Amino acid sequence: MAGFLARRFLSVLFVLWAMTVLVFAIVHILPGSVAHMILGEFATDAAIVELEERLGLNQPLYLQYWHWFTGLLRGDFGQSLTMERPAAPLILEALGKSAILAGISIVLVAIVGISLGIHSATHVGTWSDRGLTLMQYFFIAVPEFFWCILVILFFAAWLGWLPATGYSPISEAGILGWARHLILPVSTLVLGLIAHISRLVRSSMLEAIESRYVLAARAKGLPERIVLRRHALPNALLPAITILAVDIGILIGGIVVVESVFAYPGLGRMLIYAIDNQDVPLMMGGMIVITTIYALANLAADILYAVLNPRIRVSGTAG
């Protein structure tokens, strides 16, 4: 177990380092000078030289990478070019807002998705299972931005129940105001993911229900409730954990879209802003933060999987 965790941790560190190289390379090694990219094609040579000096772009690439990389380790993400402020606090603030969105979403996805999956698996062939299946395919197939537009039109513009855009902190608007701003973005984010997870839980639960050990548990004379809860469910949830971590990647992609549409001041919207305005340090910092979150989420899923799965947690032979 310890060896397994150590190996996973080492490989996450390696992935993160490789991502710094990749992110740096995408911005710096691609054809065209960064200063040109930032200043536009009509920039004067003097302005370019001045900017290159300021950003350290006249140094050899490996030195530039070294400065940037050691900065990252110290928590220094460089200066934002457009806002003329250190990038780190900007990124951190946006990250906090996105974390609210993502955190609520992932908890909802886990709880609702798993419950629906179990319900379908234990009611195979009934109308509720068929209805859920139909809805699940529908929500998996239709992309988020469509729901964004639809819910804004319906709940914000037509019914006027909820605000269409923005974010208000609890300190200003109170819990209710804060929550009202979150309802629409969160629900558009989770629809597809809930559908996805519940499909998966349904099939892994069905597989568990049809397994020999569940038959053996029934043959022991256990009541069906205990058979399902104690024998089928723990084994059925293992694959769901891995997929939940993969879905965090999809969630991050969804957040970029949802934040843009709902004008929600999070990391996704910040990243789009940085790209639009050629704010290179902000862009690189944002990408690194997202990568780190994704890698850590997968690490967490691996650890959880190992803790819940005795085949990994306990090794060696007995007797």
Added chain:
Amino acid sequence: MVDPMADAPLLDIKRMSLTYATQRGPVHALQDVSLAIPRGGAMGLVGESGSGKSSVVLAMLGLLGQGAETVCDSALFDGLDLRAAAETLRGRRIGVVFQDPAAALNPALTIGFQVAEPLVQHRGLSREAAFARAVELLGEMGIARAAQVARAYPHQLSGGMKQRAVIATALACEPELLLLDEPTTALDVTVEAQILDLLEELRRERGVSMLLVSHNLGIVDRLCDELTVLYAGRVVEQGACTELLGDPRHPYTRGLLAALPRVDRGKMGRLAPIPGGLPDLTRPIEGCNFEPRCAFAVAACALPQALRAADGRAVRCHRAEEIAGQPWPIPEAAADAVRPEKPLTLLRAEGLTRSFGHSSLLSRLSLKGLKPATDFKAVDGVSLTIGRGEVLGLVGESGCGKSTLGRLVLRLLRADSGTLHFEGKEIADEPPTAYRRRAQIVFQNPDSSLNPRQTVDEALRRPLIRFGLASGAEATKEVERLLDLVRLPPSYRQRYPHQMSGGEKQRIGIARALASRPDFLVCDEAVSALDVSVQAAVLNLLTDLRDELDVAYLFISHDIGVVAHIADRIAVMYRGAIVEEGPAREMLMPPYHPYTEALLSAVPVVGAHGRAASRIRLTGDVSSAPGTIGCRFAHRCPRHLGATCDTVEPPVRKFGEGHRIACHLTPDELKAMPPALAAE
């Protein structure tokens, strides 16, 4: 006072029928099955796969699931109606042991918890008290260090230990009846023998009644007093076990016995297969449903047949008396080849070694320093020769390295060291195409080795084109020749795997291996997945093909009976090395390697009431082994001599023509061993 129930059977099922609703219509899985088990009695239930054996068990427990409908005149357990009471009886008064303990135990729960569960549920014991009782139960099932095992998870235990734990669970609430559904089918023969001993002891000491479902007649003969033979959902014969097997009356029972390769008879000329397969159960046959496959069928067989009872036996065949004494016909050999005493060497392997271990750098890291994890030597310095047209049988328990060795001599797997010569020429790690053409393989499971999206024609044409042997119309002719070789009509060319039976699929697997006209075939458990009746036909086919084509086989099997039937020479493998090798006829009699002796005495033989002459029992299994210095069998050897065996590599003792035994026992001690097989 006399208890009126005392004489009544514990279990009494009368005319039980079962239908499954499927898309093709209702499948009549069981038709009028009646069986009764007296208190303390043991009933065997045998038949081919698909005959409905397991359905009987599930129907009795009320665990058939959706789409299944059971009808019966009566189903009584100790006077209670099973149909209503099954739910309250299971786990409490009826214990169940399913096939394959690896699948029947929940991987997420500890052994002790799973054994204790029925006690908490039915006896109202506290978790702690139930766990303590579970440890006792595991101990009673012959598990040493039961407390430690109780805290372990299933993946930490060997197959035999798992099955002991499953039996402990079934016995937790001291049931009166134990249902055993193929309880030893997934286990090695030496472990099977241990489990059978345990079950025998349970019967003797606790008086538990048993219903044993099995395809293996030897096991049933060893454990049961009564026997029910099931064919396609109907009982065809019922009676006392010894008499029924000694004097089978229904043609199907006779066929099953004639098809069985018998290790106690060694190399028989030919086996008697039962042609054809199970009838379509969606269209129940009015008359005898075995008639299409029966060697004794006459026109009157199309009339409905009743199960006729006479002198304690029941037979569903109107000709039973008429055909008594007539043996099931054995088909003639296609060619009567005379084999040379000493065939020319075709293949010679020397010192083949292959380890498996941790290949990637990251996985080699362990926390205790950077010591690389130890590799596992699957095949360790094995040398063997195979003559032209010779069959070398390779036996051993699972995990002994048989399949790895098969792949190494085909160069399908890279050897760490060792050389391979074919017709005197060295074959390198990357063999030339010519070697691939001349050395082929037949796999165990035709379901996974045939591409489900390819027709027979495509599967057989592929090697012809790949090796440049034929194309176009010529290839079509060649495909038909191959089908003819494996006794299938040319119309099979257009079939897909799912349109064929298991035996037919395996014939295609053999035809595909023969397409390139090889001189050498590795048959890796080639008949293990087949029913006895079909296995006999495929074994006959392989024997004929060897005679017709002069192909040599490396015949790998865990079933020593099958190997003894087909092989000219036998090699016995244990933990990566060959411990004994010799001519087949000499291998079945002393001198033996102690491991061979144990293997032979573990085989349940029909007729000897399943008992071997000498009952050598191995403890543990292959996986309980320490590192390899000295003899690799020392840790389980019943004839262990002392420290020498543990520390010194055993010398190779030579007996007669090419019979070699690697053992510390002196040649005289080896020769003085009693025979392991009971004479009938």
